[in-house]
Amino acid sequence: xxxxxxxxxxxxxxxxxxxxxxxxxxxxxxxxxxxxxxxxxxxxxxxxxxxxxxxxxxxxxxxxxxxxxxxxxxxxxxxxxxxxxxxxxxxxxxxxxxxxxxxxxxxxxxxxxxxxxxxxxxxxxxxxxxxxxxxxxxxxxxxxxxxxxxxxxxxxxxxxxxxxxxxxxxxxxxxxxxxxxxxxxxxxxxxxxxxxxxxxxxxxxxxxxxxxxxxxxxxxxxxxxxxxxxxxxxxxxxxxxxxxxxxxxxxxxxxxxxxxxxxxxxx
Ligand SMILES: NC(=O)c1ccc[n+]([C@@H]2O[C@H](COP(=O)([O-])OP(=O)(O)OC[C@H]3O[C@@H](n4cnc5c(N)ncnc54)[C@H](OP(=O)(O)O)[C@@H]3O)[C@@H](O)[C@H]2O)c1
Numbered sequence: 001x002x003x004x005x006x007x008x009x010x011x012x013x014x015x016x017x018x019x020x021x022x023x024x025x026x027x028x029x030x031x032x033x034x035x036x037x038x039x040x041x042x043x044x045x046x047x048x049x050x051x052x053x054x055x056x057x058x059x060x061x062x063x064x065x066x067x068x069x070x071x072x073x074x075x076x077x078x079x080x081x082x083x084x085x086x087x088x089x090x091x092x093x094x095x096x097x098x099x100x101x102x103x104x105x106x107x108x109x110x111x112x113x114x115x116x117x118x119x120x121x122x123x124x125x126x127x128x129x130x131x132x133x134x135x136x137x138x139x140x141x142x143x144x145x146x147x148x149x150x151x152x153x154x155x156x157x158x159x160x161x162x163x164x165x166x167x168x169x170x171x172x173x174x175x176x177x178x179x180x181x182x183x184x185x186x187x188x189x190x191x192x193x194x195x196x197x198x199x200x201x202x203x204x205x206x207x208x209x210x211x212x213x214x215x216x217x218x219x220x221x222x223x224x225x226x227x228x229x230x231x232x233x234x235x236x237x238x239x240x241x242x243x244x245x246x247x248x249x250x251x252x253x254x255x256x257x258x259x260x261x262x263x264x265x266x267x
Contacts (some may be wrong), residue, residue, distance in 0.1 A: 001217055003028035005128070007078050009069070010034055011060060011116070012086030014041040016185025017135070020210035021085065026051050028214070033076060035060075035069065035086070060086055060112040061104065070119040080125045083213075084113035084157075085135040089187040090150040093256075096263045102149050109153035114160055121173070129172050131217065134161045136179045138225060141234040142244060145252060146259040154179075165222055178216055179234075180209045181227040195258035199251055202227060 008025060012018040013034035022032055026049040035056040036042050042055035056072050059065035073079055087109045090097070117132055124130040139147055140154030161177035168175055182188065182196050182203045196203055209226060216224040225231045237244040248255075 003030050005078070006030045006080050006131075007076060008032050008081035008083060009056070009073060009076075009079065009120070010083045010085060011113075012036060012135075014038055014045060015086070015187065016206040017180065017183060017209050018085050019045055020206035021083065021213055022049060022053075024207075024210040024214050026053065030081070033072070060116065061107050066112070066115055066119060069116065070123070073120055073123050076123075078125055079120070079123050079130075080128070081131045081133070082117065082120055082124070083133045083135065084116065086112070087135065087153075087187065089189075089192070090147050091189050091192045091259060091262050093146060093259055093263065094148045097149065105149040106153050106156075109150070110156040110160070113157060117164070124173055126172055129174060132164070132173060132175045133213070133217070134158075134175070134177050135213075136161070136177050138179050138181045138227070138230045138234060140177075140179055141225070142237045145248065145255045162223075174220070174222075176216060176221065177223050178213050179223075179225045180204065180212070181225075181230040183209050189262055191258045191262035195255060198254055198258070202230075 008030050010018060010022055010025070010032055013022050014036035022034060022045060026032055029051065031051065032049070032053040033056050034042050034046055034053055035058060037057065037059050039055065039057045042057060046053045046055055056069060058068045088105060090101070090105050113134060134157050136157045137154045139151045140158040143151050158177055161175055165175035182201050183206055184203050185206055193203070204227065212224065212226045225234050233244065
């Protein structure tokens with residue numbers, strides 16, 4: 001990969017993982033268009049990065065936001081990399097989740113990256129290799145209690161990535177799917193983090209996740225799940241889901257306790 005020749009639109013650049021990816025790419029010489037909804041945070045991030053970068057303030061969950069991004073990208077020369085990283089979490093029993101929240105999770109995590117990719121595909125540089133990287137999750141391969149909407153969105157994103165990879169396999173555009181495990185960022189509520197501690201779930205730093213993304217790009221891998229044993233659990237769940245059903249059933253009382261605490265605090 002010739003990093004210095006890449007121009008990358010990074011969505012969700014102000015988030016924990018987004019900032020770490022921005023630092024990792026900028027230090028390799030990639031030119032960034034940093035997208036988020038908060039101008040102040042985007043400006044602060046751009047000021048900290050080596051190199052010259054642009055910011056793009058837009059809400060991906062709205063049609064006007066998607067239009068603003070595609071209009072800005074139309075006039076961006078040599079656009080060669082799209083990282084669909086923006087996302088929101090969920091930590092609640094479906095029964096206590098509103099229809100608005102359900103729409104917001106699916107819209108932000110699944111519909112928005114699909115529509116953004118669709119709009120930006122014609123703008124990606126066709127002369128040399130271009131990249132679309134969709135940031136999914138381990139929970140895009142393993143259904144988890146209390147995160148049914150999040151899992152639905154990330155399972156969908158994984159399917160979208162695989163199908164698009166195959167659709168574009170005879171072009172210069174490489175599509176990849178990158179699946180972090182739990183990572184210490186503000187997407188996880190305090191209750192979710194406390195549950196992870198109690199369940200003994202490993203939690204990565206955002207810097208470690210960004211490094212794994214850079215490695216995936218360097219190695220040209222289409223799919224990457226970050227962390228062991230999560231990588232193994234994903235394989236077992238794919239081949240023998242009833243084994244994972246049983247393992248997660250044992251954890252359900254703990255999961256439910258934290259989900260309901262979280263729901264009570266939110267009310
Ligand atoms: N942290 C984890 O445990 C974990 C694990 C696996 C996968 N992931 C995935 O990693 C990605 C990054 O997550 P994170 O942990 O860095 O979360 P985060 O710290 O909460 O950051 C989320 C980012 O998404 C942006 N965003 C959310 N809704 C948006 C919208 N409607 N329009 C534009 N931008 C929007 C936020 O921008 P604003 O500044 O505008 O709010 C923020 O920059 C997500 O796709 C997430 O699902 C995270």
